[in-house]
Amino acid sequence: MSLDSRALLPIVLLAGLLAWAVASDVHSRRIPNRLxxxxxVAGLALQATVTPGAGLFSEPFGALGLLKSGAGMTLGLLLLLPMYALGAMGAGDVKLMAMIGTFLGPLDTVGAGLASLLAGGLLSLTVALCQGSLGRVSGNVKTMMLGSVLRGLSGGNAQVDAPPSATGQLPYAVAISSGTVAYLLLTRYFGWSLL
Known part of the structure; x- marks a missing residue:
């Protein structure tokens, strides 16, 4: 795919926002609401003002419109909300995926969300391997998931408890950003079809 020069604005905007989110999450373990x-606002404004087309990162370049942008935002929120409800992810991460949805629209938000979850799993495994804590991580996951499932089946709260022995926390904005960028590169610039 050849790059339409009009696509530079959304690329730079989304890349800057993702970089800000990663820097903030790595530094303070928070993604600011103002970000x-x-x-x-930027995603909705682009979708409302750019000439209609196949998407801000698609060929032919153009906006999807406010309805699809809002649907992408909603899907981004709903995609990660269960993980937040289980206590496995922060609210900022969920809101970040919703923000990405305004730029991508519904279908690409699902693809980017799934790629982000995959990136998060790979990142977690890589960190655990490098730290030599893979056995402790897998034991924690087993204990946490079993407890959650048993409480849910007995009518209790299925929220995932904190791990029995801490193995560290990952700034999930890294996974969301890398998953989103990887999805866009693979589908737009390398022609892969992931969905």
Missing amino acids: VLAGI
Whole structure:
């Protein structure tokens, strides 16, 4: 795919927002609401003002419109909300995926979300391997999931408890950003069809 020069604005905007989210999450383990709000406003503004087309990162370049942008935002929120409800992810991460949805629209938000979950799993495994804590991580996952399932089946709260022995926390904005970028590169610039 050849790059339409008009696509540079959304690419630079989304890349800057993702870089800001990663830097903030790595530094303070928080994704600021003002970042998410600025991204949502920017995504909606682009979708409302750019000439209609196949998407801000698609060929032919153009906006999907406010309806599809809103649907992408909603899907981004819903995609990661269960993990937040289980206590496995922070609210900022969920809002970041919703922000990405305003830029991508519904179908690509699902693809980017799934790629982000995959990136998060790979990142977790890589960190555990490098730290020599893979056995402890797998034991924690087993204990946490079993406890959650048993409580849910007995009518209790299925929220995942904190791990019995801490293995560290990952700034999930890294996984969301790398998954989103990988999805866009693979589907737009290398022609892969992931969905």
